[in-house]
Ligand SMILES: Nc1ncnc2c1ncn2[C@@H]1O[C@H](COP(=O)(O)OP(=O)(O)O)[C@@H](O)[C@H]1O
């Protein structure tokens with residue numbers, strides 16, 4: 001709590017004084033010279049009164065007197081209200097308002113050690129408000145950053161303890177109330193000994209100062225003189241101290257408690273409590289926001305799980321239909337001893353088993369955690385491998401009629417990439433491009449799939465897969481990255497692009513698409529390679 005001493009050390013301790021016999025004119029000159037509005041009047045170093053500009057205005061000008069031939073003793077105020085160095089600023093302000101005085105000498109052992117004016121007090125109060133505001137601003141600002149609640153509370157505590165006009169001990173803690181239980185958990189602390197940290201790690205509501213503040217939702221104060229009766233949680237070598245425990249509340253619920261240590265004999269101050277309540281209210285808002293954010297993340301996660309399960313169920317259902325169909329035809333073939341049917345059915349069974357295995361691989365790829373396994377590799381070689389694989393895979397489809405154009409930059413070189421990941425991306429994109437060509441029924445069109453590799457600038461590697469297949473409508477483009485979205489019925493898993501995007505993101509790259517229905521699409525991957533050409 002700020003006291004007169006704090007104010008004096010801030011403004012300076014020099015006392016401007018005059019004597020009763022000095023002329024008012026000379027006293028005014030001194031005031032003007034020193035830039036003050038009042039002087040203490042001393043006789044033999046003892047306080048005789050105070051002379052101020054107000055005395056001059058009222059008792060000289062209004063009375064038609066002259067300052068040069070009037071002595072200070074004739075107009076000075078003798079009925080002076082004095083304070084001690086230990087008086088609180090709050091009390092000074094109250095005294096000045098009550099007694100209607102603008103200046104108060106500060107006495108120590110009957111000696112004048114300072115003079116404080118209403119201006120000094122108001123300036124001080126304004127500056128403490130400024131500090132409170134900036135502390136709250138800083139807290140709010142900090143809460144916008146991606147920091148944990150524990151870090152935020154520690155910051156709040158350090159800010160509180162660093163404020164010069166709060167004469168707290170440099171120790172304290174902030175507790176958070178457990179949800180669905182009546183217990184406080186210490187989440188941030190400063191300056192506490194290991195013993196205290198251990199003893200006060202968990203405090204039930206209602207127990208000791210912090211617990212009582214949590215239960216009653218009212219500030220608990222102790223000046224340390226009532227320790228015996230009121231400090232319920234005790235430990236060895238507990239030094240005398242008091243507490244200021246401010247509950248953090250939100251809509252009638254206790255979210256936590258700010259617990260500050262004060263010196264034994266500390267006087268209760270409204271100003272301190274108003275400040276700490278403002279901090280507690282700010283923290284309440286921040287804690288609630290953090291909780292809501294966490295809830296939102298949780299519910300978004302649950303929604304995503306729900307969608308995934310639904311998509312997966314749909315996907316497996318169509319595969320199961322295929323399997324059942326195949327088995328039915330196999331059985332019919334056996335019964336009728338029809339080899340042709342047997343083969344058709346068996347083919348269906350095999351295809352659907354392959355689909356299950358593809359789906360499982362896709363799912364595992366998508367769920368796989370961890371960063372890319374970087375290796376020095378050649379994107380051209382990977383692209384070539386994928387082209388060969390696709391040509392081999394689709395040799396029994398009419399894909400044989402699709403032309404693969406290899407537009408590989410010849411001097412591309414090697415880069416640090418995850419070769420398996422990049423292989424997977426190109427495979428997915430080329431697979432889609434082939435499907436797009438196959439599903440395009442435009443007559444007389446010569447279908448092609450073009451794979452481009454090139455360097456862009458100093459630090460970007462571009463991999464592009466373009467086709468002149470069916471292209472995509474706005475609607476398909478909007479959904480192509482949703483899990484399990486496919487326009488290929490039971491043939492598709494709707495995971496290929498999602499996995500591609502995931503791998504590209506893990507490489508800190510980007511995936512973009514350009515597509516026109518009926519004309520074709522181009523998928524472009526841009527990867528940062530930080531000039532790590534090898
Ligand atoms: N090159 C392309 N041309 C046209 N449509 C495409 C192309 N690539 C992807 N798509 C569309 O995006 C959807 C999702 O693709 P993807 O995630 O690979 O799943 P899937 O291939 O299993 O359907 C495809 O079903 C298709 O409708």
Ligand SMILES: [Mg+2]
Pocket residue numbers: 428431432495496497
């Ligand atoms: Mg695909």
